[in-house]
Amino acid sequence: MIEVGSILVSEDLIKEEFVCNLGKCHGACCIEGVSGAPLQQDELAMLQAIYPKVKSYMTEKGIAAVEEFGTHVTDLDGDLTTPCVDGNKECAYVTWENGITKCAIEKAHQNGEISWKKPISCHLYPIRTTVYPEFEVLHYDRWHICHSACSLGKELKVPVYAFLKEPLIRKYGQEWFDELEESAAMM
Numbered sequence: 001m002i003e004v005g006s007i008l009v010s011e012d013l014i015k016e017e018f019v020c021n022l023g024k025c026h027g028a029c030c031i032e033g034v035s036g037a038p039l040q041q042d043e044l045a046m047l048q049a050i051y052p053k054v055k056s057y058m059t060e061k062g063i064a065a066v067e068e069f070g071t072h073v074t075d076l077d078g079d080l081t082t083p084c085v086d087g088n089k090e091c092a093y094v095t096w097e098n099g100i101t102k103c104a105i106e107k108a109h110q111n112g113e114i115s116w117k118k119p120i121s122c123h124l125y126p127i128r129t130t131v132y133p134e135f136e137v138l139h140y141d142r143w144h145i146c147h148s149a150c151s152l153g154k155e156l157k158v159p160v161y162a163f164l165k166e167p168l169i170r171k172y173g174q175e176w177f178d179e180l181e182e183s184a185a186m187m
Helices: 041-057 060-069 104-110 120-124 144-156 166-171 174-186
Strands: 002-004 007-009 092-098 099-103 127-131 136-140
Touching: 002 174, 041 060, 041 104, 060 104, 092 104, 120 127, 120 166, 127 144, 166 174
Parallel strands: 007 136
Antiparallel strands: 002 007, 092 099, 127 136
């Protein structure tokens, strides 16, 4: 682990390589797993506020899940997440384009209907955060469905943190990211 500001960063984010390869995985991270996307407390009101504008991009099943369970749920571990279709299948906010999952929230953002891009956990993936009272830890979440992203990252020689520059700056700021880059250069 390296310390960047008050954040502990797994060295895997610097040493490992990753570039999403939607043509190969088809966005499997949005449809596989045991619960929806992790949410932060401050994102709950945002989801509720944007839902009317995002709804037109969602599938019928996604809309039904939100109408039944709400714009967010608490999973079996007590974590706040997006609701899922059919219990624990795809995220309710998934939409499909040519057999590839896309995010209805992000589509509404891209079309200028909302200013919020998507939950930060989705934007940061495959980085996951663990929050403790005194600090946060960023770690690399390895998952078999991302094998093609690891291969493409190696081919293009793009470290995980570099691929996720935009969401890392969104979450922690440019100054923090610059410090992370300096630490990476020294390794």
